[in-house]
Amino acid sequence: MTATSAPAAPRATVARRAAGSVILGSGRLLRLELRHNAMLWLLPVAFALFWYNGYREIMALPPMWNLRAMTLQNRLLFDLMVPATAAAAWMGSREGRRGITELVTGTARPRWSRQLATWGATTAWAEVGCLACVAVVYLITARQASWGGPLWWPAVVSAAGVPALTAIGFAAGAWFPGRFVTPLVTVVVFFGLAFGTQAASGDHAYWQVSPLIAGAFDIGAAPGVASFYPYLPDLSIAQVMFAAGLAVAILGALGIPVARMRWLAAAVTAAGLAAAGTAVALAGTGRLDPHGMIAIPALHDAAAGQPVRYTPACNRSPIPICVHPAYAGFLPAVATAVGSELTEFAGLPGAPARISQVAPVYQQEPGNGINVSAHVSGASQFIVPDPLPGQPGGTSDQFAANLAQGLGLQLASHVILGGTGRAAIPGPGQAGLAVIAGSVRFPPSVEARDLAPLYGSLLPQPGSPAAQAARRFAALSPAARHAWLAAHLAALRAGRVTLAQLP
């Protein structure tokens, strides 16, 4: 035993040293490639593109993790795509362009290994750019957000998409070395990725696998998504699997021409294609869950459907309004928008003691449509309307109008009509309609004719006696209206008040 084991120790030592030397050598090679990589020089371009196209839009959004993280996923990879793909194509074509192929072919290190070092360096710099952008957005959001923490999955998807982009560019450059392959492949990838997202339609679309798509494509980044319920990683997992599979398949294909490694490279390529194909198939089985996220049955964790625990943020208005803490920044705006209604109806029979925000409910409709509703019981619950001020298309006036149309009208109708709600009113009295219309303070930008299609049964026709009475009632102060309602609400509900009797 001694005789046989004695030489084993030196052999093991030699093997360890050899492995250490290989690792050290690969590290030195990577360092050289990092030092002389086109992506390093394109990082300022990447940052400038992100600042112009993504950062400004993301930072204009309300400081909510879900909005910013999901928008980041949608923008970041798109902004990095041009510099990352171009740098990778340039580096991939380097040997051919520089006429050094023959020189490096006669070296011992396999071509595949050499190429992976170059691709790795390119990808590393692109990842640095990606993660720097994520870090900036997340650090600023962490200082501004009123609740919650970073959503990592959108960042992970973006980071996983970078190697796929660089692999596409690098392979194109390596296979077709030339000066024109760089702009060509960049343009092709740009349009492919941009138009690829446009092909996504509905919650079963295979195109959802595009790493640019965060959540349900037809909703996009919505404040109600991933606030009341956890962020569902199902689609993100499929997207990471797709991006990683694509990168692995392309990098494997680069190694197929290497004689000794042909089978290994082919196996790697096949594994990558299988992963990417599986991810596409999984994305096609997605369905929009009621919380606004794409659930993929094969990847879904039922435990993720439990609501998030939170302590609501409430104000001190006559009827306190409580919102999800992520919306805390909008509480003053909500209170201001319906302030007069809160003063007018506080303490009246049927008025809620508190009004709490509830989660919106999302439902996929045929085609691209998604219905957003709320399971609201009475006037004590409401949903904060989309879009919030700061979101695309969202202004403070529009937000206030939406609140008046929703929460204000809901509160007024509930109190005036005796808690039955507008859906149950077959034919409310004219005085009741006038009081509702006079109580709800629609912003000046909202015309009665705009509301008529929505609330025709609750609002008097423009120019009618009821409309004139409503204007008269609206001219009173909230306190005066409150006093009148306190005295006449029962009669009003019973239909015993005429338009002429309204103050």
Add this chain to the structure above:
Amino acid sequence: MNVEITDLTRRFGRNQAVAGVSLQAGPGVFGLLGPNGAGKTTLLRMMATVIPPTTGRLRLLDRDPGAYGPRREVRRRLGYLPQNLGYYPGFTVAEFVEYFALLKEMPAARVPAAVATAVERVDLGGMARAKLRTLSGGMLRRVGIAQAIVNEPELLLLDEPTAGLDPEQRVRFRALLREFGQRATVVVSTHLVEDVGAACSQVALMDQGKVVFDGTPGELTARGTEQGTGDAPLERGYTAVLAAARA
């Protein structure tokens, strides 16, 4: 023998660049002479394992480079300077040589010292940190030589190594060749017969893909005593052999 070539051929489409070459070379400096298009570069590329032969037998450093494993072993012990040296303009001299040391899978711990030695040997020690884009053609050629010798190769293949070198550098380069030739096989393809005369212990003359002379520089010189043309004795031998081969 470090190089054993038997009936080696290489075709590019209809063109037969190398047509049945047989050669043997042990340690020493082996000169490969011949006119343009004689097949010298193609033969050197096959010996550098850059392209495979069409037919024939090639053994380098007692290994068959046709198989992947032996070919990789040969490449670790090989130095090659192609006729047209491509380079990365942004690399410094030292980085470029280090890059090839790493590609030749030298033990990583030995690389820094080997790079410094190789750069010094081609008299570029003072330019080690200079970017390649700032160097003259002759300096670039010396960088190419440095990358070829960085791994202390047992088989050194140089295609027109002295092209672009000034006379002083050519003299120093010949000394370097002789130094390497004491322990390794150095194959030098060149048009410059004076390089062969000064540095080579053995010489082969190729024409139209075939070896038409294989011997010492002295034997080649002897062939030119009667009918060769040229200014130098070796040139006269060169032209005499070519004329005889074409006759």
